[in-house]
């Protein structure tokens with residue numbers, strides 16, 4: 625089980641860091657992938673854009689390979705049982721531990737005029753999302769580790785108090801370290817909050833991709849054979865490795881090693897590789913976003929699967945809480 629925030633556009637970092645992991649999981653596991661629309665209310669109280677954001681996130685994930693026939697792909701707000709489980713879990717969560725959560729402290733600093741209770745109990749809602757399917761594997765990045773730790777605590781607390789119902793959920797990826805997709809400006813990774821010009825989005829048109837790659841930072845070039853690459857150059861090679869042909873990459877590796885590399889050619893090739901890589905995803909996502917009937921079907925089918933799983937868990941939960949009076 626995992627949740628996808630419907631804020632912001634998907635970029636190559638999300639693609640290689642998260643979505644590819646989901647796509648691989650869908651063939652081996654029973655998967656629940658959810659658009660976290662309710663969580664977005666804690667930071668984005670204006671809901672005018674919600675519908676188009678939800679549609680875009682669904683379209684981008686499907687275009688990237690997530691298959692709504694293989695997984696339950698659904699919206700958080702379509703599973704009402706989650707709200708009930710969230711309420712019970714709130715009785716098990718201590719204000720002190722919630723106040724100590726890193727993301728809460730960060731958000732409280734960012735939006736001092738809107739430190740709402742939903743922000744405080746964000747990890748409780750996230751726990752409800754996960755354990756309502758009695759999920760054991762949660763594909764998430766490093767930034768979610770603390771939330772997952774809290775999820776384990778809440779699940780264990782429930783189990784101790786009311787009986788063993790929930791497995792202990794663990795962060796998951798396929799053995800390898802998650803790929804960190806470097807940004808084009810030689811600093812850090814692609815991120816929607818930092819340098820947008822150094823981040824390639826799945827919705828970027830071709831000329832914008834070319835423009836961004838052209839601006840990528842290089843250096844004066846190697847002067848001695850087989851010099852180790854500085855980070856900014858190694859990053860561009862890594863990007864080509866992710867999106868381009870391995871044979872062409874090899875040619876540029878050799879050109880680097882014998883000091884004949886021409887950065888102009890290298891970057892032009894990287895730009896074309898990006899353009900080719902992104903084109904089918906962008907086009908497919910755009911077509912899906914236009915297709916309201918299809919999106920409706922996807923959401924209905926997803927909600928049906930998610931609700932079936934949730935209601936089974938909730939029967940156990942109500943029983944365990946002894947909320948059965950006749």
Ligand code: TRP
Pocket residue numbers: 625626627628629660663749750753754762764768771
């Ligand atoms: N908090 C997650 C994020 O910021 C989104 C999320 C909501 C989530 N519910 C979840 C992730 C359940 C994993 C499982 O990205």
